[in-house]
Amino acid sequence: MACKLATCRHVGKQSKTIRVFYCGFSRLLAATDTSVLILGESGSGKELVARTIHRQSGRGVKPFVAVNCAALPADLLESELFGHEKGAFTGAHTRRAGRFESAAGSTIFLDEIGELPLALQPKLLRVLQEHTFERLGSSETVAADFRLVAATNRSLQEEVEEKRFRADLFYRLQVFTVTVPALRERRTDIVPLAEHFLRRFAERNGLPPSELADDAVLVLQRSNFPGNVRELQHLIEHAAVLAAGRVVTSEILHQSMPQQKREAPSDLGQLLRLPFHESVAAWERKLVGSALNESGGNKAEAARRLGIQRRLLYEKMKTLGMESTDQLERDPTNGTRGE
Numbered sequence: 001m002a003c004k005l006a007t008c009r010h011v012g013k014q015s016k017t018i019r020v021f022y023c024g025f026s027r028l029l030a031a032t033d034t035s036v037l038i039l040g041e042s043g044s045g046k047e048l049v050a051r052t053i054h055r056q057s058g059r060g061v062k063p064f065v066a067v068n069c070a071a072l073p074a075d076l077l078e079s080e081l082f083g084h085e086k087g088a089f090t091g092a093h094t095r096r097a098g099r100f101e102s103a104a105g106s107t108i109f110l111d112e113i114g115e116l117p118l119a120l121q122p123k124l125l126r127v128l129q130e131h132t133f134e135r136l137g138s139s140e141t142v143a144a145d146f147r148l149v150a151a152t153n154r155s156l157q158e159e160v161e162e163k164r165f166r167a168d169l170f171y172r173l174q175v176f177t178v179t180v181p182a183l184r185e186r187r188t189d190i191v192p193l194a195e196h197f198l199r200r201f202a203e204r205n206g207l208p209p210s211e212l213a214d215d216a217v218l219v220l221q222r223s224n225f226p227g228n229v230r231e232l233q234h235l236i237e238h239a240a241v242l243a244a245g246r247v248v249t250s251e252i253l254h255q256s257m258p259q260q261k262r263e264a265p266s267d268l269g270q271l272l273r274l275p276f277h278e279s280v281a282a283w284e285r286k287l288v289g290s291a292l293n294e295s296g297g298n299k300a301e302a303a304r305r306l307g308i309q310r311r312l313l314y315e316k317m318k319t320l321g322m323e324s325t326d327q328l329e330r331d332p333t334n335g336t337r338g339e
Contacts (some may be wrong), residue, residue, distance in 0.1 A: 009183060029176060030056035035128065037113075037173045038151040040180030042296065046151040049180055054107040056303045059147055062106035067099050070112035071332060072093030078120055079136055088137025113173065114154035119165065127167045148173075153296045181316060190220050197236040198248070201304040208245045215250035226293055285320045288313065292322075 029036060030053055038046045054064045072080055079089075083098030094313065098178045099108055110116070116124065126339050127133045131144045150173055159165035183190060194212060202209035212220070216239075238256035287306065295301035303310040316322075 028056045035175045036149045037177045041182050042153050043228035044180045045229045050109045050149040059106050065099050065103040066109040068111045070115035074117040082133050083135040085135050087138035100144045107147045110150040113150040114152040121166045121169050128172050155298045184224045194236050197233050201237050201240040210248050213247045213249045216248050216253050219250045219253050
């Protein structure tokens with residue numbers, strides 16, 4: 001079963017935090033131990049959804065355990081997830097419990113599950129099916145009482161077709177799938193989130209909260225935020241520093257944006273005012289950047305979306321000065337997407 005999250009604003013009793021990404025099935029999900037797979041672009045708030053499911057469940061009194069599968073090399077990730085015995089490998093001076101063990105009675109969140117090494121996938125499948133595992137260097141079977149929530153910005157179906165992800169694990173993960181829309185698809189969330197980030201910044205730093213001027217609200221509403229909630233948060237925190245407790249104006253927001261994004265042509269009318277070759281290059285950069293960001297940085301998928309060979313995509317990226325993923329995420333001509 002799958003669902004797409006709708007928006008709900010909930011004001012917490014103490015922090016007055018505006019929570020978004022509410023799913024009509026969330027309470028039903030929280031009442032079960034069903035595995036959940038959360039899909040969405042980078043920065044769209046997938047971990048927030050996972051934490052919401054955890055908090056609403058009977059396991060919510062226990063600490064939420066999060067692991068980023070892309071942040072650790074394969075040899076360390078196995079130990080991180082399943083633990084190890086003393087002497088299991090060089091540097092293993094003591095027994096160490098893994099994250100599955102630490103998640104006893106709680107929820108374990110595996111972010112970037114699509115990055116899980118193929119060699120580790122059978123062991124994860126067994127844990128999901130039998131809720132047992134062995135620590136590295138041990139033959140003792142450990143019972144694992146956990147609820148799994150996983151997330152990815154990749155298409156696991158395509159990963160299965162490319163033989164980079166096990167089909168049986170994919171089917172086991174997608175018992176219930178939740179899709180988190182990109183921020184540009186839920187524009188009514190942009191201003192409430194910005195106000196929330198302003199309040200949180202002020203609370204953390206002991207400052208009076210800044211407010212958004214009307215012209216700043218217009219800037220936010222017109223932005224596509226290719227980096228989603230994460231990009232919005234960084235922008236607002238930077239603006240809050242510049243505002244120093246004063247009203248955040250459109251001028252302050254523009255100062256907080258990357259230089260390229262402020263100066264680049266954003267529509268066809270502006271592009272046509274450029275010299276021909278510059279206009280063509282800017283438009284190509286926009287198309288390539290959009291395709292790359294739509295595919296989460298996957299160049300093979302971006303080439304497929306553009307209808308060109310991957311080799312031609314590489315040549316275009318080099319010609320346009322877009323070889324770095326960081327450059328793509330900051331690219332100003334990409335008016336629709338980013339990270």
